[in-house]
Amino acid sequence: xxLLQESLALSAILFVVxxxxxxxxxxxxxxxxxxxxxxxxxxxxxxALSRQVGxxxxxxxxxxxxxxxxxAAVGLAIIISIFRHYESVDVQHFRLLRW
Amino acid sequence: xxxxxxxxxxxxxxxLPETVLxxxxxxxxVVDGFWKGRKGPGRAVGSLSLVALALAAAxxxxxxxxxxxxxxxxxxxxxxxxxxxFIFLGAAALTVLISFDYVAREGIDLGEYYILxxxxxxxxxxxxxxxxxxxxxxxxxxxxxxxxxxxAFKRDDPKSSEAGLKYFLLGAFSSAFLVxxxxxxxxxxGTTNLGVLREILVAGDIxxxxxxxxxxxxIGFAFKVSAVPFHVWTPDAYEGAPTPFTAFMATAIxxxxxxxxxxxxxxxxGDLHIYWERSIWWLAVxxxxxxxxxxxxxxDIKRLLAYSSIAHAGYLLVALISANESGMASFLFYxxxxxxxxxxxxxxxxxxxxxxxxxxxxxxxSGLGWTHPWPAAMLALFLVSLAGLPxxxxxxxxxxxxxxxxxxxxxxxxxxxxxxxLVSYWYYLRVIVSMYMRTAxxxxxxxxxxxxxxxxxxxxxxxxxxxxxxxxxxxxxxxxSVEGLVRVTERVSDSFGVVAQR
Numbered sequence: 001x002x003l004l005q006e007s008l009a010l011s012a013i014l015f016v017v018x019x020x021x022x023x024x025x026x027x028x029x030x031x032x033x034x035x036x037x038x039x040x041x042x043x044x045x046x047x048a049l050s051r052q053v054g055x056x057x058x059x060x061x062x063x064x065x066x067x068x069x070x071x072a073a074v075g076l077a078i079i080i081s082i083f084r085h086y087e088s089v090d091v092q093h094f095r096l097l098r099w
Numbered sequence: 100x101x102x103x104x105x106x107x108x109x110x111x112x113x114x115l116p117e118t119v120l121x122x123x124x125x126x127x128x129v130v131d132g133f134w135k136g137r138k139g140p141g142r143a144v145g146s147l148s149l150v151a152l153a154l155a156a157a158x159x160x161x162x163x164x165x166x167x168x169x170x171x172x173x174x175x176x177x178x179x180x181x182x183x184x185f186i187f188l189g190a191a192a193l194t195v196l197i198s199f200d201y202v203a204r205e206g207i208d209l210g211e212y213y214i215l216x217x218x219x220x221x222x223x224x225x226x227x228x229x230x231x232x233x234x235x236x237x238x239x240x241x242x243x244x245x246x247x248x249x250x251a252f253k254r255d256d257p258k259s260s261e262a263g264l265k266y267f268l269l270g271a272f273s274s275a276f277l278v279x280x281x282x283x284x285x286x287x288x289g290t291t292n293l294g295v296l297r298e299i300l301v302a303g304d305i306x307x308x309x310x311x312x313x314x315x316x317x318i319g320f321a322f323k324v325s326a327v328p329f330h331v332w333t334p335d336a337y338e339g340a341p342t343p344f345t346a347f348m349a350t351a352i353x354x355x356x357x358x359x360x361x362x363x364x365x366x367x368x369g370d371l372h373i374y375w376e377r378s379i380w381w382l383a384v385x386x387x388x389x390x391x392x393x394x395x396x397x398x399d400i401k402r403l404l405a406y407s408s409i410a411h412a413g414y415l416l417v418a419l420i421s422a423n424e425s426g427m428a429s430f431l432f433y434x435x436x437x438x439x440x441x442x443x444x445x446x447x448x449x450x451x452x453x454x455x456x457x458x459x460x461x462x463x464x465s466g467l468g469w470t471h472p473w474p475a476a477m478l479a480l481f482l483v484s485l486a487g488l489p490x491x492x493x494x495x496x497x498x499x500x501x502x503x504x505x506x507x508x509x510x511x512x513x514x515x516x517x518x519x520x521l522v523s524y525w526y527y528l529r530v531i532v533s534m535y536m537r538t539a540x541x542x543x544x545x546x547x548x549x550x551x552x553x554x555x556x557x558x559x560x561x562x563x564x565x566x567x568x569x570x571x572x573x574x575x576x577x578x579x580s581v582e583g584l585v586r587v588t589e590r591v592s593d594s595f596g597v598v599a600q601r
Contacts, residue, residue: 038275
């Protein structure tokens with residue numbers, strides 16, 4: 001199976017980069033982009049595995065992509081609604097509720 | 100009727116309650132869009148959504164007479180699913196009943212509120228039904244997306260938007276963990292079907308990929324059921340969300356996540372119990388202790404109930420770790436008791452808060468017992484039940500969980516549970532003391548609670564007391580519902596035997 005280990009390692013690295021990004025960045029949109037990066041790392045894992053394991057992985061990828069698109073719609077709507085109140089998307093400014 | 104999925108139509112029958120509910124929700128969207136009345140469509144859509152829930156409950160009841168062939172269908176038709184479906188539908192109906200007053204008062208009387216609630220319920224029912232990782236993922240996302248929007252539903256209130264954003268960011272973050280875990284388990288097990296995974300994954304043969312998958316899945320689920328230390332979003336999301344929806348989040352959404360949690364861990368990973376029980380043990384211990392301590396210093400009653408609901412997730416985790424038949428039965432029993440008492444408590448909080456949710460501090464409740472005896476008595480009943488004192492459902496539920504954890508060989512968990520309960524008495528009773536033993540600083544105005552809200556509170560109170568006084572029938576039902584999962588217990592003890600022999 002060529003490149004299976006490499007693909008899995010790459011997707012693990014991408015996933016970690018996304019996780020670290022969510023934890024250290026304070027801009028809501030950048031955090032959201034990092035989450036999308038994590039989901040894409042998962043997609044890469046699934047595609048790499050499905051060559052060896054079975055077709056279900058590729059079906060899963062289609063669902064993950066659809067869900068990520070829907071997530072973008074909901075997430076950006078929420079970010080816009082909070083931007084109207086604070087004129088900012090920096091989560092450090094949102095302090096009404098103790099974080 | 101027999102269902103073996105040889106025919107595509109069988110999927111339709113197997114998913115009948117979900118199908119009914121989602122078709123009703125879509126029809127309601129159309130009604131909402133084309134509404135011509137002078138007043139907004141909110142109230143009408145709300146009433147119709149109750150009809151939709153009743154239809155789905157009828158379809159769910161019909162499922163009782165349906166048998167399935169084998170245990171590897173993508174959609175499970177077992178009484179565990181049917182029982183949890185009734186909990187979700189009941190919680191949603193109670194939430195709709197307590198929402199009417201609130202949405203009118205806060206100016207969010209829109210049809211979408213109820214429609215999103217229905218979509219949320221469909222997601223939960225899929226979670227309880229699915230025996231396939233892909234379907235579980237989709238159920239989670241369907242449930243969560245509706246929940247994000249409903250949390251941020253009070254658009255004029257910066258608190259609500261803030262809660263929505265926090266819930267969304269951490270919810271999406273946890274979904275990524277969940278789906279990565281699923282991908283690794285798919286890689287290790289070679290299939291996404293839980294029934295097949297159960298046959299493939301046996302104790303003593305665990306690859307690094309599988310271990311990683313289980314860890315990531317545990318983290319994802321810990322976020323979803325708000326187990327400590329993955330609970331940070333919970334108090335904020337619960338405080339900012341519209342109060343009736345907070346009640347729904349604390350009960351039904353948590354129940355939905357737990358339903359899938361059990362389906363995956365206890366059933367598919369039943370043989371691997373020895374590998375995951377230690378990490379969940381720690382989660383349960385932290386989740387029982389930490390929120391109970393934080394709740395001691397809360398002033399805001401909504402936040403206090405949020406921490407209380409985190410602690411209750413810890414009690415449910417104890418039932419999950421037990422992974423035996425009585426553990427599962429006590430889980431279902433406690434879920435019913437927890438659902439009615441939490442929704443009831445939030446309903447009273449919602450009434451007393453008044454316009455713009457001003458009165459939510461505990462000192463606003465001082466003297467309530469004398470100025471407004473009925474709401475105070477109801478709130479006291481629900482708090483006593485949450486604290487786990489007899490003669491209420493909360494007491495019996497906790498007792499069964501304790502018994503199950505001792506039967507399963509976790510006496511230390513039972514001791515910690517009892518200790519955490521003792522600590523929790525302090526903050527539940529603090530509210531009651533404030534209601535009955537202090538004088539009001541500024542008396543509350545006349546409370547406005549409509550017939551629908553009173554009905555919901557009365558139902559919650561009746562069920563709470565009923566579960567406390569006559570627990571045998573509901574417990575019998577819960578036991579019958581988990582009988583199909585019995586095989587798990589035997590296999591778990593077998594796997595212990597295998598390890599002992601080595």
